[in-house]
Amino acid sequence: MKDNKGMTLIVKTVIKFLAPIVILFGVYIILHGHLTPGGGFPGGVVVASAFILLTLAYGTEVAEKKMKRSLAALLESTGALFFLILAVLGIFLGGWFFSNFLPKGEPLKLLSAGFIPLANIAIGLKVGGGIFAVFLALVIFRVAGEGGEEQK
Amino acid sequence: MLELYSLIILMILGSLVAIHTKYLLSAVISLTLVGLILCVTFLYLQAPDTAITQTIVEVIALVILIRAVPIEKDTMGRKGAKETFSAVVTTIFLVLFAFFAYRALLDLPQFGFPLMRVSEGYIREGLVKTGSANIVTAVLLDFRAYDTLGEATVLFTAILGAIIVLRKAGRK
Numbered sequence: 057m058k059d060n061k062g063m064t065l066i067v068k069t070v071i072k073f074l075a076p077i078v079i080l081f082g083v084y085i086i087l088h089g090h091l092t093p094g095g096g097f098p099g100g101v102v103v104a105s106a107f108i109l110l111t112l113a114y115g116t117e118v119a120e121k122k123m124k125r126s127l128a129a130l131l132e133s134t135g136a137l138f139f140l141i142l143a144v145l146g147i148f149l150g151g152w153f154f155s156n157f158l159p160k161g162e163p164l165k166l167l168s169a170g171f172i173p174l175a176n177i178a179i180g181l182k183v184g185g186g187i188f189a190v191f192l193a194l195v196i197f198r199v200a201g202e203g204g205e206e207q208k
Numbered sequence: 209m210l211e212l213y214s215l216i217i218l219m220i221l222g223s224l225v226a227i228h229t230k231y232l233l234s235a236v237i238s239l240t241l242v243g244l245i246l247c248v249t250f251l252y253l254q255a256p257d258t259a260i261t262q263t264i265v266e267v268i269a270l271v272i273l274i275r276a277v278p279i280e281k282d283t284m285g286r287k288g289a290k291e292t293f294s295a296v297v298t299t300i301f302l303v304l305f306a307f308f309a310y311r312a313l314l315d316l317p318q319f320g321f322p323l324m325r326v327s328e329g330y331i332r333e334g335l336v337k338t339g340s341a342n343i344v345t346a347v348l349l350d351f352r353a354y355d356t357l358g359e360a361t362v363l364f365t366a367i368l369g370a371i372i373v374l375r376k377a378g379r380k
Contacts, residue, residue: 085260090340093256095348101264108271129371136364143357154353160339169340175349175356182360186367191272193374 078106086180096179104187135182
């Protein structure tokens with residue numbers, strides 16, 4: 057990186073390799089929520105933490121190129137809406153609010169437990185987008201409060 | 209039980225340091241220590257789901273507190289008559305709280321025993337009814353999905369409020 061915003065070259069290089077792995081781990085926690093400890097909430101926060109790492113190391117502009125604040129807010133709203141749609145679909149397909157209308161499948165397989173993985177994905181989107189959006193809002197607010205200068 | 213009590217005493221010590229330290233940065237670090245010990249406590253009580261969530265949220269909270277909140281010297285201290293007044297009021301409320309908490313806690317069953325009727329049903333029929341191997345997720349997203357919806361609504365509203373308050377147009 058030619059610009060001197062963000063942290064030193066060492067931190068930037070390490071985070072360049074680390075961020076994809078952190079995102080992968082978060083996606084694993086979300087998708088395996090019904091099999092192993094974890095679920096939508098911690099997985100979403102792990103994915104958000106990867107983008108927070110990028111923001112801290114490279115500065116706000118570079119991170120906003122990867123994931124815009126409006127996109128993060130959009131993801132959050134989509135996740136919340138998806139979760140509600142799943143719940144309301146239960147009324148028509150299963151008989152009551154939040155009824156598990158999909159087939160249960162074989163236990164301990166990835167495609168099992170009906171709509172629980174879908175709900176986990178919805179919550180993961182919601183939490184990840186929301187946490188990153190609020191982090192960006194706080195950081196931009198502080199930077200602007202210091203006279204528009206990016207601080208170390 | 210001894211391990212649990214020592215962990216809780218460490219957490220209380222961390223909170224006391226967070227209150228009485230001079231600098232906000234030390235207070236933030238002490239609070240994170242409390243969260244870390246809470247995570248160890250969850251692991252000791254065999255709740256890995258909660259421990260994972262606690263660890264990650266604690267780290268994010270530390271980053272947000274250090275990065276987004278101006279860390280300066282604590283100027284919230286009170287002096288003189290005000291300090292005496294707050295100390296007396298706090299003591300009175302603490303004594304009242306301890307008294308009523310003691311009366312209420314006498315009626316609680318012993319820690320972790322016996323299992324409630326509902327949770328026995330969840331543990332026995334959770335896998336058959338939901339097909340989810342992780343019983344915690346089965347409870348969160350099937351038996352108690354209403355609670356998860358409420359929690360998601362709370363988080364959504366909180367983030368919405370933060371973004372609206374901190375938006376560009378509201379800053380002028």
